[in-house]
Amino acid sequence: MAKEVLTKIKLQCPGGQATPAPPVGPALGQHGVNIGQFVKQFNDKTKDLQGIVTPVEITVFKDKTFTFVIKSPPASVLLKQIAGVVKGSSEPNKQKVGQVARQQLKEIASKKLADLNVDNLDAAVKMIEGTARNMGIKVVD
Template sequence: MAEVVEVLVPGGKATAGPPLGPSLGPLGINVKGVVDEINKKTASFNGMQVPVRIEVDAKKNFTVTVGIPPVSALIKKEAGIEKGSSEPNVKVAGNLSFEAAVRIANMKLESMLAYELKTAVREVIGTCVSMGVTVDGKKAKEVFALIDEGKYDSVLVK
């Protein structure tokens, strides 16, 4: 029976300390080897919290599976901001291009509730609302209206 450990780690900067060390130590595997593999696989997500799943079999072999960071972390990276707005409807924390919203939606499509890209993009823009991030310099409601009018269909409908 395989043991499974699921944790959130900083991309490219995991350490043998918590949460990995205490979770992996009792399993009797090479914690440094696991940490090195996680850091190699998550290097492209530097600065973001990344979900990681480690499976350890009976022979102490391990498999590391890296998930995709949360939508909010991807938005922060694409918008170049440290954190969202403390007052989302009052203060703007940053701006996200519509193309970046589409990229994020494509990355997260499998894990979203949406069945099609257009709906997934709307979910990403909805997250922008709660973070105080505009899209192409517009408020989310304006962008939603443009999506409904078909202004972005060339990008969204395949």
């Protein structure tokens, strides 16, 4: 028999660097989850994503046990990393802050394909390209 789900929690934590401090502690503590156990398991699974913001979806069951699924980092984080910029443009249609090659967009799209609501790589590349455009990052061929 399957366990009864109490709630699902979505968080974004730096890979390999999660701590019981907010936002992790309060979000899990109010549902009675063992925070230390989650932090240890999360940091072990994300040690290769050191410092990169990583979304995680935690399913909490009635008996206070949990499971979690680690998603791929947000497209904006990956774009900033590749373009070498600290933040996106405040006026993306007027002021460009960096540039990425179309091949780099394909790499990001292939990493994120499982988490996007598209079924082919070309559509995923267009989504990532739109994110880049909205951040003020120019796409070059």
